[in-house]
Amino acid sequence: TTYIESRDLFHCCERGMALQYYKFVTIDLRLEGYNVFQIADLEMSYSGKPLVFNLGNDGCIGQSCPLDVDTAYSIDGDAPDKELPQNILDMNLETKWLDYKKSPAIIRLAKKKPIHNYRLRTANDEAIRDPVLWNLQGSPDYVNWVIMHEVANRTLGEALVPLNRSTWSTNFTIEIPCYAPTQAFIPNSPNITCQEGDILRSGSNCTTLCNDGFTPSIRTLLCKRAQLYPDSFYNCIAD
The missing domain is CATH 2.60.40 (Immunoglobulin-like)
Structure with a gap:
């Protein structure tokens, strides 16, 4: 890593x-x-x-x-x-x-x-x-x-x-943690993009967030050894 x-x-x-x-x-x-x-x-x-x-x-x-x-x-x-x-x-x-x-x-x-x-x-x-x-x-x-x-x-x-x-x-x-996805690269997402916060323990999930009126294309990301899976940005799709 x-x-x-x-x-x-x-x-x-x-x-x-x-x-x-x-x-x-x-x-x-x-x-x-x-x-x-x-x-x-x-x-x-x-x-x-x-x-x-x-x-x-x-x-x-x-x-x-x-x-x-x-x-x-x-x-x-x-x-x-x-x-x-x-x-x-x-x-x-x-x-x-x-x-x-x-x-x-x-x-x-x-x-x-x-x-x-x-x-x-x-x-x-x-x-x-x-x-x-x-x-x-x-x-x-x-x-x-x-x-x-x-x-x-x-x-x-x-x-x-x-x-x-x-x-x-x-x-x-050490279990290397992950940061939440970067808000600037996910249009229509809030400042903190994971319900669990901006820094995630290895082995834990990120419940993805979008602004009101939008739904995440991927609902959950897994933090594993410093990397989030799936290894791609989620999108916020209009309801």
Whole structure:
């Protein structure tokens, strides 16, 4: 799959996408129902090469960091001063992110970047704090979010995240999402052409939309590995 940062105007959809925002959402921990969560690092890779994060050198924290550096933060988190979300980007097994409310972490990149895979490194202690149910989401604009990978089975999650401390998990493969068809190339369609929104999870459907008085020639498109099927524009036909 080829990643592009702008819409492919010659086809119905994106063939992949580079995103500026990612979100790690913890659903539950190894100790079921527990709230104190931690991981040491979150490594993201593209074409087999880990992304190199630019964390700056001015000691900035989270959202206060300038836009030309990569950072991570939590909107409503509860983390100790030395165990903040941005620690997951430093690839240092001596640091970690700990949160007493298992709040999501937002990863804000200085530039849009695509990823193929990611993996977690467990923290230095307390395996009961490991995530075993979670999802990773992506967004092009901090408004529209889409799940790109999730672990929704507890038994599977417990097997995927090592009990050993300061240890990497296996690599997880990203489900590349799709953008909705471009409105400018579908006369008599609304600004958002899919009922489900402008960005679609791989494996999900786009219910096509037209303006009042028009009906889509194709009712449903399937998002599969960054491509919509059928691979053609639908038309809005007058009723």
